[in-house]
Every structure is written in structure tokens, then in C-alpha cells.
Amino acid sequence: MSIAIIRLLLDFGLVVLIWIIQRIVYPSFLHYETQNLIVWHNAYTARFSTIVIPLMLGQLAISIYQVIVVANLYTVISIVCIVLIWASTFLQFVPIHSQISKGIVSEKMLISLVKKNWTRTILWTLLFIFSFTYYAYWSL
Template identity: 35%
Template sequence: MLQFMLAIDLGIMVLIWLVQIIIYPTFMHITPDRFSAYHNRYTGRISFFVVPLMFGQLGFHGYALTRSQDVLHVLGAILIGLAWLATFGLSVPCHHRLASKGYDPMVIKQLVHTNWIRTVAWTGVVILDILPVLRSAGLV
């Protein structure tokens, strides 16, 4: 089970770093007349990856938390909760504004800025995942 959890967590971490460093900043360089079509395609296609990863992560970590309230599991659950709050409280509303208004540099900047919360949270989950491995190898 831990291998599946780590695979999902790594997948979501890599995805969020790609979004943070490449995809969201690229929104600024899409011409306003083409932005809405691009954004609609992007949100539809990225959901194909994001939704299963987020629900898979929630399921595996939720199950792990029911089996053990180890501090690493609890911290991981807190970070996942933070990522979900940032997703639905910050990122999704920005995407809704972009979908309804089209190209808006201020909303894009807000999206990039607030996405750091998810990037740090999901990176933290992976760090918590690998700490026991590093400990057992005597590296921490």
C-alpha cells in the first residue's frame, strides 16, 4: 500500500510543479483572443489527471490514517487538507473567473501566486512519505 501511496503522491507532486513552473505562467503568453479556447481545453484535459490523483491520494491517506495516527500520517493529512482547501477555495474560483471573463492578467497572477500553497503542501506530503524510508536506511 505504501508504494501506491508514494506513487500517487509523487504523481501529484510532479504535476503540481509542472503547473506551477510551466503551465500557469504560460497563461500570460496566450493571446487574449485565443485564451478562452485554450483555457477550456486545459481545464478539461488536466482534470483527467488531477481528479483521480486527488481522490486516490485522499483514499490512500484516509485509509492509512484509520490504521495509524502516527505523526507523519497526521501531518500528511493536514497537508492534503490544505491542498484541497487551496484547490477549491483559491484555484477553482480563479479558473471560474478565467472561464467566464477570459484573459485577465491579474487573475492569472493570483492563480500563480496562490498555487504555491498547493505546490508546497503536496511536496511536503512526498517528503513525509520518504522520511521513514530514509530513517530505515540510516540517512536521517
């Protein structure tokens, strides 16, 4: 299997996951009582991390490899998108999830979580479309 196909599969996996998070998981947080949310959130983040972390690390590693091997518009835009996603994840979402885990929860925060996550949802969606289009074009 080529590195391009592995990258495309990673991009696809992440776009599916982010849409599930955006449309199902994060909005569901609003339907929990605070104590139940904290219990569920701690279980959810531990379980979900075992899926998303390897995908994100794989995507990043392959993107770094691709930009080193062939620095073209596709690889540069890809790495920029991925860096933006990582920055957003660690600067915005890790702190919010940390607060939830500590029991610092409000409806306003949970609504903000959904709104802010649109940035990652759009970036991962565009990245997948870009990768799919690039791969489809260059594999002909």
C-alpha cells in the first residue's frame, strides 16, 4: 500500500470521527446532568484517545514525510492545515476537556465547545477533500 493511500485513509478516518464528534458527541454533552457528564466525559476521552491519537500522529508523520520528500502546494497546504488543527486542539480543546474533567462545566462552555469545533470540522473536511482530489488526479 502506498504512502498516499495510507494518508488518504488517515484523512478519511479523521474526517469521519470529527463529524461524529461535531454532530453527536459534543451536542450530547448538553443533555447530561453535571455529575453524569463528568463520569461519561472521563470514560469517553480515555476511550476516544486510543482511536484519535494514533490517527492524528499518523497523519502528522506522513504529512511531514510528504513535505520533506516533495514540497509542493498539496504537501505545504496539508501540513499547514494539520498544524492549525493541532494548535486548535491543544490551545482550545484540551483546556476545555480538562475543565470538564475537573467538574468545571456550564451550558455556555458546552455550547462554545460545539461552536469552536466547527473550525476543526471544516479544516479536516477540506483536508480530506483536498487529499482525495489530489490523489484521484495524480493516480490517473
